Amino acid sequence: MNMHSNTPATMTINNFRLPIHTGAIKPGWLHEAQKKGFTLVARVVDRMHLAVQCHLCGHLSVTRLFTLMSAQPLCPQCIEQAWRTDAAQAGLEFIGRDPDHRHYGIYKMSCGHEVRRQFALIKRVALAATGLRCETCHAKTEAREAHARGWELLGPDPQGDLNYRKYRHTDCGHVQRIARANMQSGRFGCGGCGVDWPAAPSFLYAMHFTLENGREIVKAGFSRDPQSRLHHQLKRDPSMPCTLLHMVAVPTGQDAIRLEKRLHADLKHAHPASVIDPAVYSKQIRVASEIYDGALTPIVLARLEEIEAEIARIPA
Ligand SMILES: [Zn+2]
Ligand SMILES: [Zn+2]
Ligand SMILES: [Zn+2]
Incomplete structure (x- = not known):
């Protein structure tokens, strides 16, 4: 004084x-x-x-x-001390008050990210009455979940349902809303390419087509129901000559995706000249890529037989 x-x-x-x-x-x-x-x-x-x-x-x-x-x-110092204590009990570090809102503080989470939350909520977390999650880490977790199933997480549900998200199928580019729980369990299908539940049994297949100009081509892929895929999804012209040459049962769609990716990588690597430009068939077959010249058919079939033998060796 x-x-x-x-x-x-x-x-x-x-x-x-x-x-x-x-x-x-x-x-x-x-x-x-x-x-x-x-x-x-x-x-x-x-x-x-x-x-x-x-x-x-x-x-x-x-x-x-x-x-x-x-x-x-x-006493402002005692109040701040209480916020620190609540934060520590909630497993957080109190960084400071939110200068724009007197009921909110800024906290550092154990993952290192900072979050802004109401003091009253942190008190409830400290009492284990509720949990707290890091949006940044959580978004990464959801993106990883989707990625593991061959999808890309685009954002929240366009219809506003908190249980749903918007995803894009990496293979076919189709965008659709899917419940997150279904993304986790694999119990959903793609409305674009018709690939069913990746967790359900599936088939690798080889199909033979003759295009309008007489060119013969072979397609390898996977589906839960190759017959239906051939007749209801792939063919734009019902009169196009085509044959389902071979099917290999695969325990789950995830395995099928993995095996199919490997098959295409191997074929493209060993026979790059046999990969056909999509412009050649896109008017007649609804598929974006991975069609080969008909001359490659024996090789595709041989590879499917190898995969079949490989699956047979896996103990059930
Ligand atoms: Zn005080
Ligand atoms: Zn985080
Ligand atoms: Zn798709």
Whole structure:
């Protein structure tokens, strides 16, 4: 306190220099402050405000006279300490208040990401009454889940259902909404390419087509129902000559996806000249890629037989 007679007396609270108000302090105010856990130190700023010192932590703060007399003044340092304690109990680090909203704090989560949450919510987390999740990490988890099934997570459900998300099928580019639980379990189909539940049994197949111009081509792929895929999805012209040459049963669609990817990678690597430009067949067959020249048919069939033998060796 600076009480020289020729300069106005001031006191510094929270790095602010405040003028001391020279009016009398009433005994009732001293008593009320004491009762509420504070020592009334001085009147500051104007006749409405008081400087009080917290009995618990010794922190000096300013309170309104009206608040002191009619309610319980709060010590900002004790409140912040309580936020820190709640944060620690909730497994978080308290970074600071949200400058834009007095009910919110900024916290660092154990993953290292910062989140903004209401103080009251963190208190509930500290009491284990609710959980807290990091949106950043959670979004990565969901993106990984989708990726593992050959889909890309695009964002929230366009229809606003919290259980659904918007995904794109990496293979065919089709975009659709799928329940997250179904993405996790694999119990869904693609409305674009007709690939059914990746967790359900599936088949690798080879199909032979003769295009309008007489060119013979062979397609390898996988489906839960190759016959239906051939007749209802692939052929644009029902009269196009085509044959399902061979099918290999695969325990799950996931295995089928994996085996099919490997098959195409091997074929493209060993026979790059046999890969046919989609422009050649896209008007007649509904598929974006992975069709080979008909001359490659014996090789495709031999590879399917190798895969069949490989699957037979896997213990059930
Ligand atoms: Zn305090
Ligand atoms: Zn995180
Ligand atoms: Zn698809």
